[in-house]
Amino acid sequence: MKWQTCYTLDSFLKKGEQLAKQCEVITFDLFDTLLVRRIHDPDLVKPSVARFVANKAQRNGLDWTWPRVQTLRDEIEAGQRQETGKRFEDHEACYPQFMGELLKQIFQKKADADLLSEVTDYELMMENSMLVPRAEVVEWLSALHAQGKKIYVLSDVYLPASHLKRLIKHAGFLDSVDEVVSSADSFLAKASGLAFPLLKDRYHLRYESWLHVGDNPFSDGLRPSEKGIKALVLRDSSEKFRKAVVKRYYNYSQGQPFWKGRTVQQLMLPMEKESNAFSPMRVYGYNVLAPLLAGFLQGVAEDCLRQGIKRLYFFSREGWMLKKVWDEIVPFLFPELPIPETSYLYVSRMALAGASCAHQGLIRQNADIVFLPTGNRDFRDVCRVFSLKPEGFAEILNRFDLQVDTVLSGHHEGYLPENIQQFHRLLEDDEFQVEVKRQTIDANKALQLYLQEQRFFEHEHVALVDIGWLGTIQRFFFEAVSHRKETPRCQGYLLGATRGIEYPTAYNNCIHGMLYDRDRFNLAGSTILYAQDLFEEACRAPHPTLNGYQLTPDGFTLEFRDQHDATGQAEKEQDEFYKELQEGIKEGSRQYGIAASILGFKFKDIQPWLHYLLVSRLAFPKADEVATIRHKHHLDDFHGHHSPSNKKIKGRKALWDNSRNTLRWNPLLRLKFFLRLIRDRLRE
Structure with a gap:
């Protein structure tokens, strides 16, 4: 089955309405589909968290600079992805695990659950500050849910589903979502196509009555279509232009x-x-x-x-x-x-x-x-x-x-x-x-x-x-x-x-x-x-x-x-x-x-x-x-x-x-x- 691609938001919504009529289940990619970022590079959130951790360490008498914290985070996360790759097809990471390890190495015995929760809260606050609901897509999602469709949010990201729910709640449409699924919880991602069978078995879904929408031609287009799932990909040219402008200004600023x-x-x-x-x-x-x-x-x-x-x-x-x-x-x-x-x-x-x-x-x-x-x-x-x-x-x-x-x-x-x-x-x-x-x-x-x-x-x-x-x-x-x-x-x-x-x-x-x-x-x-x-x-x-x-x-x-x-x-x-x-x-x-x-x-x-x-x-x-x-x-x-x-x-x-x-x-x-x-x- 060939997936379909749209290059404007209007055409995407129009085609989505047509395909959704034939389906009982619609899964949505989260980032760049339901939520768009103000920044061109999602990794730009990480240094702000590193500064938060470094400041906290210095107040505890520990000699840590934020670049050093960021480097250690990158090393721990990369190591976890390598270990995951030995057991799973997707080289995925899980935020609570690698952030917990980071804090343990920095704060030693002072690294407890409360500290992890505090750092997590700050990171999610910064994530929320950079995320904006794509209004028309969210309105469409809410309308589908009101029609009785089963709505799932499916994302390949290191944040577990519990964290993603907090982002979605902040965006204001968690009540219109039946469940949120993240690759960080299972290490089975859309990129390998293994997230779709996982979802099918867990919630007893049928591929033939399933529509998946997202922004990535590979993860959101090719992989679901291989399973017989209808797939619709949004390649929004205006959004790409906006991000290109931000990227250019950012590069100039360096x-x-x-x-x-x-x-x-x-x-x-x-x-x-x-x-x-x-x-x-x-x-x-x-x-x-x-x-x-x-x-x-x-x-x-x-x-x-x-x-x-x-x-x-x-x-x-x-x-x-x-x-x-x-x-x-x-x-x-x-x-x-x-x-x-x-x-x-x-x-x-x-x-x-x-x-x-x-x-x-x-x-x-x-x-x-x-x-x-x-x-x-x-x-x-x-x-x-x-x-x-x-x-x-x-x-x-x-x-x-x-x-x-x-x-x-x-x-x-x-x-x-x-x-x-x-x-x-x-x-x-x-x-x-x-x-x-x-x-x-x-x-x-x-x-x-x-x-x-x-x-x-x-x-x-x-x-x-x-x-x-x-x-x-x-x-x-x-x-x-x-x-x-x-x-x-x-x-x-x-x-x-x-x-x-x-x-x-x-x-x-x-x-x-x-x-x-x-x-x-x-x-x-x-x-x-x-x-x-x-x-x-x-x-x-x-x-x-x-x-x-x-x-x-x-x-x-x-x-x-x-x-x-x-x-x-x-x-x-x-x-x-x-x-x-x-x-x-x-x-x-x-x-x-x-x-x-x-x-x-x-x-x-x-x-x-x-x-x-x-x-x-x-x-x-x-x-x-x-x-x-x-x-x-x-x-x-x-x-x-x-x-x-x-x-x-x-x-x-x-x-x-x-x-x-x-x-x-x-x-x-x-x-x-x-x-x-x-x-x-x-x-x-």
Whole structure:
């Protein structure tokens, strides 16, 4: 009997329907028929397991590297196949046997059933992460089962049937399968044709009413047809092309670092029906922001491991999403490694600014930060930012010929240089500083209580993670706690460090920009400056902004912004606007973690591709993309409500501020802004 071959999925399903009508039993090959792999080579899963085992061994004081573990696994598996070949026609292996032997040689007496189960669970998790149900074939299988057909899954693989059932259950169609049969259990495989008589005798089947479907012309075509079984083979040209693309990118990545990140993103792509519900907003979160944020946090985790940091705190509202990205990638990228414990801290510039003055007063450098935003104008803005009451300074201001509305910012009409000089003298006045400390001490005490609750002072070295950009939050945070002897060393990690104002770097307090840091020239990375607001809004938490810390009779309380005013309503609207974007970020981050783990790539390996993403999607975006993704509202409590003179802010319009039509019909606009970026970076 000659088997039949189809080269498209449609023709395969159509022919399968015809043949199935004549049959009572249908057996399905599993891999590349019911389940397709994201990777071109199934053996690429093995190194990730070797890294898991090596990490576990090192934590037990054993000197094992993952290449050494992988080599030993290959040797044990090959030896088992040779032994099997002496007794059976098929040179098959059985995972529990060779993995048990591997663990015994590495862990000696510590190798028990629990350890084997733990390693098996991890390997099956990684297998599942690379497997996608071929939706239409699975739907056909379920329909056949509903018609009363006997459905069996038959596979030549080293995983026993019990393991395959776990893969099928994860794929969601185990209820439509009567039984699963693996060559690892009997050492009788489809390749020799001996699996078919085994199945026939075990389940009392008849060859003449049997249809077998698979993807291998030899094992799934020739061998069953020799027994008189109807056979249908799928040679899917589109699937072969997809795997060829993955293989090419992977091969390129072995010699050219740029392609490492491209390979990761190729493995991240949704397959089959995974992308059906993706809106443009979700796609952008998945394809653009997810790899950027996940790569950033992979770099943070790697540096924490290098420095031995045991505790990490996510800062500000953006830290809420960053923590979710962290939780998605860490289980895959760093199994069995001493990754820091994490917490999300409720902090903000506004909440910390006042608390930072309680012991050091209002220093000049911090006061100057107030006038970086063009909306801030006078002493009332200083008081708003640092949670001060202007009336408490009336007499002191008069001594320096200042009023609460004296213009102190060069962005506004009425500014006089002598006024800012008088303001700087005011900052040196002891009476002024005493009043500043008096007004801010309670907020500082409340902050200390909050940090004690978060066990902040129990550590010698902590990591602080934030989006960026000036490091203002960490600056105020450290100044608020630095008076305590038990304050830990604070290592700050920012997505981008613009350093528009000098950061007071010290051994026990420093920041480091991961994708961009102005202290390290990086033209591609600097394109993150095109859309800083985008990252802030896309990552912010769905809760109100923290306004401050307040002492209460029994401790402290966190004071949040009232969401019933116009600004609060705008925040809610913005949260809803970016909801799908954030879903895409979380889903994409998980796939990033899986892909980078499978490939064994580090942050530095993927960095060139992340820089390409920044340039292509921020400096040279599509007009429709900007119009769709650009935020509707951007809340910045630091920014006041004064309107600067147009003359002062002329020429500050950014690329992403332009309309859809301007972006669409001015082809040189993007190049103009990019040349301006190059000029600005060279002048720094």
